[in-house]
Amino acid sequence: MGEVAITYRILPETTDIDLKELGDRVRDVSEGIGKIQGMQEKPIAFGLTALLIRVIIEDKEGGPDEIESALSGISGVQSVEVMDMTRLL
Amino acid sequence: MAEKPHMNLVFIGHVDHGKSTLVGRMLLETGHIEQHIIDKYREQAEAKGKGSFEFAWVMDALKEERERGLTIDVAHKRFNSDKYYFTIIDAPGHRDFVKNMITGTSQADAAVLVVASPEGVMAQTKEHVFLARTLGVGQLIVAINKMDATKPPFSEERYNEVKEETTNLLKTVGYKMDNVQCLPVSAFKGDNTVKASENMGWYKGITMLQALDNLTLPEKPSGKPLRLPVQDVYTSTGVGTVPVGRVETGVLKPDTKIMFMPSNKVGEVKTIEMHHEQITQAEPGDNVGFNVRGVSRNDIRRGDVAGPVDDPPTVVKSFTAQIMVLNHPSVITAGYTPVFHCHTAQVACTVEAIQKKLDPKTGDVKEENPDFIKTGDAAVIKVRPTRPMVIERAKDFPQLGRFAIRDMGQTVAAGMCIDVEQK
Ligand SMILES: Nc1nc2c(ncn2[C@@H]2O[C@H](COP(=O)(O)OP(=O)(O)OP(=O)(O)O)[C@@H](O)[C@H]2O)c(=O)[nH]1
Ligand SMILES: [Mg+2]
Numbered sequence: 001m002g003e004v005a006i007t008y009r010i011l012p013e014t015t016d017i018d019l020k021e022l023g024d025r026v027r028d029v030s031e032g033i034g035k036i037q038g039m040q041e042k043p044i045a046f047g048l049t050a051l052l053i054r055v056i057i058e059d060k061e062g063g064p065d066e067i068e069s070a071l072s073g074i075s076g077v078q079s080v081e082v083m084d085m086t087r088l089l
Numbered sequence: 090m091a092e093k094p095h096m097n098l099v100f101i102g103h104v105d106h107g108k109s110t111l112v113g114r115m116l117l118e119t120g121h122i123e124q125h126i127i128d129k130y131r132e133q134a135e136a137k138g139k140g141s142f143e144f145a146w147v148m149d150a151l152k153e154e155r156e157r158g159l160t161i162d163v164a165h166k167r168f169n170s171d172k173y174y175f176t177i178i179d180a181p182g183h184r185d186f187v188k189n190m191i192t193g194t195s196q197a198d199a200a201v202l203v204v205a206s207p208e209g210v211m212a213q214t215k216e217h218v219f220l221a222r223t224l225g226v227g228q229l230i231v232a233i234n235k236m237d238a239t240k241p242p243f244s245e246e247r248y249n250e251v252k253e254e255t256t257n258l259l260k261t262v263g264y265k266m267d268n269v270q271c272l273p274v275s276a277f278k279g280d281n282t283v284k285a286s287e288n289m290g291w292y293k294g295i296t297m298l299q300a301l302d303n304l305t306l307p308e309k310p311s312g313k314p315l316r317l318p319v320q321d322v323y324t325s326t327g328v329g330t331v332p333v334g335r336v337e338t339g340v341l342k343p344d345t346k347i348m349f350m351p352s353n354k355v356g357e358v359k360t361i362e363m364h365h366e367q368i369t370q371a372e373p374g375d376n377v378g379f380n381v382r383g384v385s386r387n388d389i390r391r392g393d394v395a396g397p398v399d400d401p402p403t404v405v406k407s408f409t410a411q412i413m414v415l416n417h418p419s420v421i422t423a424g425y426t427p428v429f430h431c432h433t434a435q436v437a438c439t440v441e442a443i444q445k446k447l448d449p450k451t452g453d454v455k456e457e458n459p460d461f462i463k464t465g466d467a468a469v470i471k472v473r474p475t476r477p478m479v480i481e482r483a484k485d486f487p488q489l490g491r492f493a494i495r496d497m498g499q500t501v502a503a504g505m506c507i508d509v510e511q512k
Contacts, residue, residue, distance in 0.1 A: 002109075004181045006189065009376075011321050011333065044333060045362030045378025046325045063185025065498060079321050079391065082193025085186070086165060087179035089109050089151045 002059045006067075007084040009042065010051040010077055017076045019051055026053060029070040033057065052083070059087060093169060094306050097195060099178040099226065101217035102203035103210075107234040111203055111276035112166060112177055113148050115297065118283040121168040126150045144277060172302045180217060184415040188493040188500045190220060192430050195374060196488065197221075199228040199304045202255070205235045206244075206273070209251045210258055212465070219413040219467065222262040223505045225487025227307065229269045230300045231255050236289065237275040245291040248273045261447060261467070270300045310373050315339030315347065316402060316481070316489055317395040318432035323378070324386045330356075332389060333378045334433070337488040339397075341371040341379065349384065349393040350402040351477035351512075356381035392434035394479040394489065402479040402489070404512045407441065412494065412504030413467045420461035426475065427496035432489050436478040445469040469507070480506050 012022060019041055030036050038054040055067055064082075071080045100108045116122050130146035165176040178197060180190065200221045204214055221229065233255070239247040252271045259269055273281060273289055274297055280286035282297045295303070316338045323331040332349075341347075341361060348355050361368050361379040371377045394402035414421060425440045447467040448455040462468045474480075483490030483505035494502040 002182070004186060015323070015325065043365035044376065045365060046323070046328050046331050046380065047365075048323055048325070048331070048333065048378055049365075059181045059183050059186070061183060061185060063181070063183055063500075064189055065185065081320060082189045083195075085181070085189050085194050086177070087109075087181055089112060089148075089166065089179065 003056050003088045004059050004064075005037070005054055005056050005086055005088055006064060006082060007052060007054050008071065009081045009083050010053065010071060011044075011048070011079045011081070012051075012076055013078045015047045015049075019049060022051060022074070022076050025074045025076070026051065026071065029074055030055060030067065033067045033070055056088070093172065093174045096173050096175050096198040096304065096306065097178060098175045098301075099180055099197040099200045099221070099224075100203065101180045101200055101221055103205070103208070103213040103217075104182050106203045106205040106208070106211075106214075107276045108179055108203045110148065111201070111232060111234060111274070111282070111297075112179065113151055114144070114276045114279060114282050116151070116166060116168050117144075117147050118279065119168045119170070119298070121166075122147060122150065126154065144279070170298055170301045173304070173306075175301065180220070182213060184216060185500055187220060187415060187503050188430055188495065190224065191491050191493045191503060192432065197224060197226050198307050199230070200226045201230045201232055203232050203234050203276075204251055204255055206233050206239050206247055206251050207235055210254045214255075215258060215465075216413065216415060218258055219262050220503060222264065223483070223491045223503055225483060225491065227268055228304055229259065229264060230297070230304075231259075231269060231271040232276070232297060233271060233273045234276050236273045236280060236286075237278050243273075243280075243286075243288045245289075248292075270295070270303065272297060272300060310338040310486075311340050313338040313486065314400040315341055315396050316486055317341060318434070318489070319349065319389060319391055319393045319395065320433050321391055322386050322389055325380075328380050329382065330384050330386050330389075331378050331380050332395065333376075334395075335376045336371045336373050337432070338373055338486055341377065341395075343369070343379075346398050347381070347395045348398045348401040349389045349395050350479050351404040352389045352393050354384050354388045355398060356384035392432075392436070392478075394432065403481050403509055404477050405474065405480055405509045406512045407471060407473045407510045408480055408506045409444070409469065409471055409508040410492075410504045410506050411447075411467070411469050412502045414462055414464050414502045416499060417464050417496075417501050420463045421502075422461045427494050427501055429472070429474070429478075429492045429494055431478070431480055431492035434478055437475045438472045438478070439475065440470050441473050442471040443468055444471060477512065480509065482506055482509060
């Protein structure tokens with residue numbers, strides 16, 4: 001089975017949240033579920049900055065559920081949105 | 090030179106029918122694999138005593154290339170034809186990814202359906218065709234692949250059989266054949282991908298590359314009324330209420346009144362920002378934040394859709410939908426109340442009636458008012474949301490008319506809204 005690369009946009013609960021620390025927590029919870037292949041801060045509007053991450057997971061049963069519930073459960077995370085998704089060749 | 094127009098191209102088809110190989114072939118033959126990579130693999134193979142150039146090396150090279158890591162910005166393979174530049178989306182095979190295809194990713198402009206000629210239409214071919222239709226992908230290229238592996242090889246008869254089988258399937262889900270181009274290829278050997286095949290003298294049609302050039306650029310939906318599903322709502326000191334979301338259709342402009350539905354709140358857009366910079370208008374695909382006067386943070390929420398006051402998003406009492414059951418452990422009957430994921434909304438909805446079961450082979454109605462439907466069935470159903478919800482006819486707003494149905498942690502079905510009964 002192949003692998004799928006998904007780009008998520010993570011919005012913090014407030015504009016005060018430290019995105020470096022949030023990024024560390026993202027790495028921690030993703031361990032063992034998927035491989036983080038990129039992380040980047042993305043300015044949105046009026047001081048709100050999102051965290052973009054690219055995760056590689058297996059193309060199999062369960063799909064993105066496990067990684068999505070792990071990411072959504074991180075303290076300081078407001079929402080997790082799929083920006084982009086493709087199988088890797 | 091001005092950049093060529095861009096198209097998002099999604100590759101779909103059953104497992105192992107050759108999607109990756111066809112992408113690899115197109116990349117190679119349009120000169121989008123770096124020569125030094127090809128040379129390196131050629132040298133290695135020659136050192137091992139395998140003389141001739143093998144296409145399999147190219148696939149290895151591509152795998153290795155991605156191991157080196159891609160950045161967030163360059164997630165996709167891309168290649169150019171004469172007319173366009175394409176970015177490639179290779180659809181995941183497992184149905185548990187369908188929810189993300191429907192609610193998450195950007196709009197695909199065209200699809201390439203790969204069907205292996207020795208096998209023909211298979212289960213995942215049907216799922217992916219239905220998915221493409223649900224995603225609002227209007228144009229389709231059907232690459233009937235592995236023509237070198239038919240019995241006998243490059244069989245015209247087999248091509249016609251598979252073509253007919255596929256055409257029937259496409260008609261079932263509502264494709265117009267004017268927008269579909271079927272062609273025979275061997276992705277592995279390179280027949281009819283970029284050059285006409287010497288092995289298929291009976292075929293007088295166009296190549297894969299020509300078919301790609303013949304695609305037409307779908308109109309940007311900026312001419313439609315505004316639809317902006319709200320992802321989240323923030324408050325910022327001195328700025329006020331800031332909804333965040335992606336414009337799906339229409340244009341968002343400062344100093345205009347907009348309406349949030351189903352919360353039924355009107356506000357005035359003051360300033361719009363994207364990447365922390367003020368912009369004069371937001372267009373389809375733009376991810377923006379904007380401040381609105383007259384609306385407090387608690388007035389609106391994720392799942393609301395913003396639209397013009399004189400043409401607000403449709404709040405439904407009930408709606409009619411065409412669905413495909415992807416994975417349900419037993420059967421679906423009237424009364425079933427799973428969660429519908431539609432744009433940014435998640436709403437429990439009751440299946441009030443199963444009106445028709447459709448035959449995926451012919452497109453005909455197989456049964457009126459069936460008692461139940463199960464995995465693999467396509468059907469027309471009537472649905473009633475348990476609380477106010479915005480959904481649009483997929484014909485009018487594809488991005489707001491498609492949904493995934495989830496239950497017990499699984500994606501049970503996917504579908505699109507074909508009619509609405511307004512509240
Ligand atoms: N004979 C022949 N084999 C092919 C052709 N195209 C692909 N194959 C073979 O079919 C197998 C599957 O090809 P892939 O390109 O990996 O198929 P896929 O659709 O990407 O498969 P998944 O990503 O797993 O769904 C490989 O062994 C390929 O070499 C073809 O035109 N002719
Ligand atoms: Mg593949």
